[in-house]
Amino acid sequence: MQVLWDLRKTFRCAVLTDSTSDITNVAEQVVRLFTAGSRDNQNTVLLLLNEEQILESLQEIIMMKLAEQKINTRMPVVTLLSCVRKDVVLQNDQVILREELSHTEQQRFNEKAEELRGRYGDKYEQFHAFRIMQTNFSRELIKQACTVFRTVKRANRPRRTQLAAFLSLLNAYVPGSYLLESQCLAFLKHEDRSLEDQMEPFSDLIITFQEDKRSDKKVCMVHPVLAQQCTELMAEAGVTRSDTARNFLNYFCRNEVPSFLLAFIKDMLTKREVTNEEREDKFSRLILDIQNTEHKVQSASVLKVASKKFDQNPFFPQALARFCYIELKDYNQAEMWAKRAKERCPQNSFVADTLGQVHKNQLKNQMSTATAREILQLAKKAIDAFKHEEQLAEEEIEENVKKTGRAKSLPVSNTRGQFGYLQVCNILYDLLVGQNEAWKGVLTKNQPMHSVLNSLGDNKLYRFNHLINSLRDEVERKCDFFDQYLVYSKLNVERDDPDYISKDTTDCYMKYVAHSTPSHIESSCAQLIQKLEQSLTDKGHVEVLSHLVREYTESELQDVTTRWGENSSSTDSGTAAVDFMLAGFRQKMPLSKKDAPELYMVALLLYWPDSEDSCLFDLSQMIRQMRSSYEHVYKKYLGSRYLHPLFFIGKGQGLNRIVQREVLEELFLDQSEETSNWSDNWRKENLFKNASVQAHLLRVKGVVRNYRVHALVGGKEIEVDANVRNSLWRPRPVFFYLGFTIRGPVAFGIQSTTGKIVKVKNN
Known part of the structure; x- marks a missing residue:
């Protein structure tokens, strides 16, 4: 400010x-x-x-x-x-306001201290916030300022002491929080006397402020570090955090609670801090501190009081359910509170996720003595919960798409239901196969269940036949989804998805799908891609052609396979087959509106001109159709995420001009002292300042106009997206490197060129 x-x-x-x-x-x-x-x-x-x-x-x-x-x-x-308050620094380019004065600031603080001493005499000692900053947040000074709390006793505490405890707890765990002066006076029950007089001997640690003449007066502790110290001193004296939290909830949340106070309480009890590893803590700081300094039961007790006080709010029972299954291992209580959270917010998929997590964790912690029937019963409950969550998430996505229209970004979509399903299937496979190898054939659908019932030793297991028959195909669909989800996008430009998502997905695929009998077309597709991998040395070529293969009809697969067989005696059979595939693709041009985004991407990669020459096809129309296809197929899942560039246009002809992103990353790392911190490299585009990377890529001329970037092709302007939108503020001629996401072409490394902007025809 x-x-x-x-x-x-x-x-x-x-x-x-x-x-x-x-x-x-x-x-x-x-x-x-x-x-x-x-x-x-x-x-x-x-x-x-x-x-x-x-x-x-x-x-x-x-x-x-x-x-x-x-x-x-x-x-x-x-x-x-x-400006965001954080306990950890996640990016190396963030500006950190440290608890440390510069030499000049220290001099000015010292001068101001002398002025205040002269003006206020002994009262200067009560200017706690100023003195704390002057001494670079001296721990000794903080302890000295809070010594009045050392005399607090657990029993028979006056109301002023209780109020000081409430304010300390609130400000310690929610910096910037406050209570209204009217609330404080009502609690003290002497509204005819000033708050300052009633709060002695704590008055100098509390401030009352008013943001403007029309607003209510607000009360808080002088500084969050003082509030934290006061809370710790009271805990040492026997006034525990859990007692204070429960008493606070019981008094200030009796009737209708103001929205500002509900927000503070929600933060205090449910907001999870982000750790150095960019992961959230399991619970809020207060709940963790109560658990560490008191007992798990006390943490649960505080959440239970909040869940009952706010009987319409889903987030307190949700946090309580999580605490019950993670810390207390009380799955019955966890299930009860998770269901209660769902009842309070039945359309929220993120709230619904908790019930699935309860069942999944109970399944994961099953005793070795559990029977196959018990395992399947619990797995079914978990799978049903995650499928319902997935259904709710789909409804949320559709609603978000309606609200945002053609906006490029969407609110975060929830994929936890799909991933939770795969995790349950992983656990189920390990538990059942660990009991009896016969389950392998059943779960992969290589053997019908009725043929192995005798060896499984329980004929009543057949009632789970429908569930078991559905697993293999559903696992394949969800693994395919996550394969595209992780290849085409990531969490945001600064953060990758956690490694365990890819690992668990791969594990599940290997268990259920890799060794099962594929359909005829699946088998033909996989065999053709395998032949490409064996025949072509360039992985980028294989990946581009794989996009074509996956979109082939059965007859097209048969044609390519036959052609490959006819040339099998030739030493260059792979090249001949590739030429045949590309010739077949050219015959499909121009593509139809129904074609997949992948086919449009291949077309643009192959047909984008090497220079400013004109193109055989209408590039702008192809780009519009690709974006429309993306919006139809992928936007609802990827619209909130950063889209990976998959390929770049390089120097050369045909397939040889296509450069994979991974190739550029390897080139950059080989010649850079930086580690693979792609949060910086893709956000700041350091990659495109590297000479080796530049040597591999085609430089595209363009222009920035009206906050858009256009490539100049054949005397026409072709609008493309920009990776870094900060480059679009100023109209000017530019050059850039052209990459392709699953949504379309994107300009990377936009640089100004000399010359004037010449208005050309928009295409």
Whole structure:
């Protein structure tokens, strides 16, 4: 806030106070503030916000609004100042505000300290927040400031002591939280006296503030580090965190709870911090601290009180269910609370996931004495729960697609139901096959269940026949989904998906599908791809051709296989077959609207001109149709994720011009001292500054106009996406390297060139 105040005359400063605001509305306000009512009155907006997830979407929509209004900018439109409180640093380029003063700051603090001592005398000792910062958050000073809490006793605590405990707990675990002064006075039951007088001897550790004359007065601790220390001292004196939390909930949550207070309580009890490994903690900091300093049962008790107090809220029983199955191993209680969470929010797939996780973990921890029937009963409950979650997720996705229309980004889609299904199948296979090898044939559908019932020793198992028969094919479908999901995209531009997703998916495929009997067309497709792998040395060529093979009809597969057989005696049979495949593909051109995005990608890779020469086909139409095909097939699953570039256009002809992303990454790593931190390399595009990488790629001429980038081909402008949208603010001639995601062509490494923009025909 101080930065905004200091720069208020240089920039047009604003604060986004509600991260749940409509992003489109925020973008419109930014543009309005930038122009201040007149196109000739432009000035950069400095926007402070505390939400990382909306940065890319906000930037995209601001550009869209500028383009709609045809505003030509003469300066940067907006600087997004994202300030987020974190316990760990996840990126090496983040600016960290440390608890340490610079030499100049230390001098100024010392001078100010002398001024305050002269003005306030002994009262200076009560300026705790100032003194803490002046001493670089000295632990000794913090302990000294909180010594009044050492005298707190567990029994017969006055209401002022209880209120101080509530404020300390709240501020320690939710920095920035507060209570209203009216709430505090009502708790103290003496509204005729000032809060400061009633809170002695804790008054100097508490502040009352008012944001404006119309708002209510708010009360909080002077600083979160003081609140943390006070909470620890009270715990040492026997006033435990769990007692304080329960008492707080029982008093302040009796009737209707204000929305701001519910948000603080939800953060305190359910918000999970991100660790150094970029994984979330299992539970909130408070629940973990209660577990570590008291007992697991006390953590569960606090969550139980919250679940009962907020009897419409699904997130407290959801957290309680998770705690019951993860820490207490009480699966009956976990199931009860997970079902209660679902009842409170029956359409939320993420809430529904918890019930599946309860059953999955119970199955995973089955005793070795469990019978096949018991194992299958529990597996069925888990599978049914995950299938219901998947159904809810599909409904959420359809609703999100309707709301966002043709927007490129979507809210995060939930794939936990599909993945949970595969994890259950993995566990089920291990448990059953561990008991009897005969289960291998049954689970892979190589043997019908009725033929091995005698060897399994339980004829009543046949009632699970429908479930067991469905597993192999469903596993294959879900493994195919995750194969495309992980190859075509990742979590976001800065983070990869956890390794265990790929590992568990592969394990499940190997157990159920790899050794089962495939259908005729599956077998022919797999054999043809295998022949390509054996005949072609370039993995990129194999991958491109594999996209063609997977879209072949049975007759097309037969034609290629026959042609390969006819040339089997030739030393160059592989090349002949590839030529035949490409010739067949050329006959399909132009593609139809019903064709898969993969076929459009292959077509664009093969037919994109080497220079500014014209193309045989309408490139713009092909790109539009590819995007339309992507939206129909993949957008609902990948719309919230960063799309991997799969191939780039290099120098050469035909297949030889196609360069795999992995080849570029290997080239970069071979000649760079950096590790494979692709969060930086793809976000900052360091890869394309490497001479070896540049030598492999075709440089494409283009132009940035109206916040879009266009490739110049045959005297026409072909609009493509940009990997880094920061490159699109200024109109200018450019060059770039052309990559392809499953959505279409993308410009990477956009660089300015000399010369003027010449208006050419849009295609």
